[in-house]
Amino acid sequence: xxxxxxxxxxxLATAVALTLGAGTGQAAEREPTGPVQPNILxxxxxxxxxxxxxPPGANDWGCKPSDRxxxxxxxxxGTTANAYENWANLSRKLADAGYCVFAGNFGGAPGSFLQTxxxxxxxxxxxxxxxxxxLAATGAKKLDVVGHSQGGMNVRYWIKxxxxxNKISRLVGLSPSxxxxxxxxxxxxxxxxxxxxxxxxxxxxxxxxxxxxxxFLTDLNAGGETxxxxxxxxxxxxxxxxxTPYTSxxxxxxxxxxxxxxxxxxxxxxxxxxxxxxxxxxQGLVLNALDPAHAKTPPCVPVPPVIS
Numbered sequence: 001x002x003x004x005x006x007x008x009x010x011x012l013a014t015a016v017a018l019t020l021g022a023g024t025g026q027a028a029e030r031e032p033t034g035p036v037q038p039n040i041l042x043x044x045x046x047x048x049x050x051x052x053x054x055p056p057g058a059n060d061w062g063c064k065p066s067d068r069x070x071x072x073x074x075x076x077x078g079t080t081a082n083a084y085e086n087w088a089n090l091s092r093k094l095a096d097a098g099y100c101v102f103a104g105n106f107g108g109a110p111g112s113f114l115q116t117x118x119x120x121x122x123x124x125x126x127x128x129x130x131x132x133x134x135l136a137a138t139g140a141k142k143l144d145v146v147g148h149s150q151g152g153m154n155v156r157y158w159i160k161x162x163x164x165x166n167k168i169s170r171l172v173g174l175s176p177s178x179x180x181x182x183x184x185x186x187x188x189x190x191x192x193x194x195x196x197x198x199x200x201x202x203x204x205x206x207x208x209x210x211x212x213x214x215x216f217l218t219d220l221n222a223g224g225e226t227x228x229x230x231x232x233x234x235x236x237x238x239x240x241x242x243x244t245p246y247t248s249x250x251x252x253x254x255x256x257x258x259x260x261x262x263x264x265x266x267x268x269x270x271x272x273x274x275x276x277x278x279x280x281x282x283q284g285l286v287l288n289a290l291d292p293a294h295a296k297t298p299p300c301v302p303v304p305p306v307i308s
Contacts, residue, residue: 029062037088039278040081040306047084051105051113055087057095058103061137065100071144071169072134073290075103076127078149079177079206082108082115086148089278090286094146097287100138104130107206116150117204120216121161124154128162135167142169144290148277149242150206152176152234152249157220159227170231172289174276175240179221179248180212212248225251233289235282237262239305242273260285266300275306 034053037043047053058075065072073094077086083103094101107123108115116123131143145155145168152173158164159171209216226232232251238261240246250259262269262282271279284298 029060031059031061033058034084034088036092037278039089040085040274043088044085046088047082048113051082051084051115052111053084055084055091055103057092058083058087058101060095060100063100063138065138065140066098069097069099069291070140071142072100072102072138072140074127074131074134074143074145075101076145076147076151076155077103077105077107077116078147078151079116079204079210080114081148081151082113086151086277090146090283093283093287094290097291099290100134100140102130102134106130116154117206119205120150120154120157120209123206124157124162127154128158128164131158131164131167142167144168144170144172146172146174146286146290147176148174149273150177150210153178153210153220156225159230160220165227165230168230170233170290172233172235172286173249174235174282174286175237175243175246175273176234176249177210177243178225178234178251180210180214180217181243181248182212183242183244226254226257228256230256231289232257233285234259235262235276235285235289236260237269237271237273237276237279237282239270240273240276241305258289265298268300270305272305278306 031054033056034046036056037046075083075087075091077083082105087103091101091103105115106126107118134143147155153176155164155171159168208214234250236246236249238246243249251257262271266281269279269281271282276282280301281298288295
């Protein structure tokens with residue numbers, strides 16, 4: 001009975017602390033996090049039971065950036081992915097490297113497994129508000145953002161329309177959908193069939209907006225795709241099976257743009273779109289992009305694609 005009472009008391013105290021700290025970053029400075037995962041499939045399975053859990057190493061609201069890493073790192077999710085599913089490995093590596101790391105769920109029903117499916121503008125507004133919360137909590141002046149797929153493209157909307165140009169120092173995109181996708185021609189074909197775009201939009205408006213040639217992307221990319229003062233890095237794999245053609249991820253060349261093809265760094269790496277955030281070579285390139293003064297050549301380790 002004594003042990004049971006102590007366990008119940010501890011659980012109650014934890015629940016109270018979490019309730020008091022919700023949204024304040026004070027009473028509950030560190031959100032609950034899940035374990036490190038080896039790939040996105042195991043992470044997705046884990047998050048089915050707890051889709052709101054933070055990825056490991058993330059969302060410590062008491063974290064203060066160091067002199068070496070003065071900018072917190074904000075992780076931006078890909079289409080349909082929740083934060084844990086997308087970042088349950090890289091977030092821990094970033095935290096272990098000394099960064100304050102943050103990730104959230106936006107663009108989906110609260111508490112649901114599927115996130116980042118609503119209109120890009122709405123998703124990005126929520127992401128930008130979360131970024132403001134990170135800046136306020138950490139006292140930092142600017143953010144570095146790492147985004148996967150849609151998450152890498154969304155941030156460019158934030159920069160162009162939501163004041164992100166003054167708040168973001170670096171944007172690192174992992175297979176970002178900067179110019180959309182035709183899904184090997186399938187999406188472009190479906191978009192021409194009457195009724196299909198409307199049906200797709202009921203479950204994933206962001207999918208329609210990422211179709212090659214969409215009004216959304218045409219507007220986003222008009223007038224220049226980058227802005228001065230922000231360092232852009234795109235890390236892409238030749239074996240991308242979602243953003244196709246794979247070259248559509250790259251940004252126009254410029255002094256503040258670095259486009260990296262993963263296979264030019266490691267020809268034995270067969271990572272695909274889903275696997276890139278868990279790929280050790282890509283992760284090493286992310287660390288280099290965030291801290292170029294201490295860049296290291298990532299070890300070339302053969303990595304098979306994720307079978308989806």
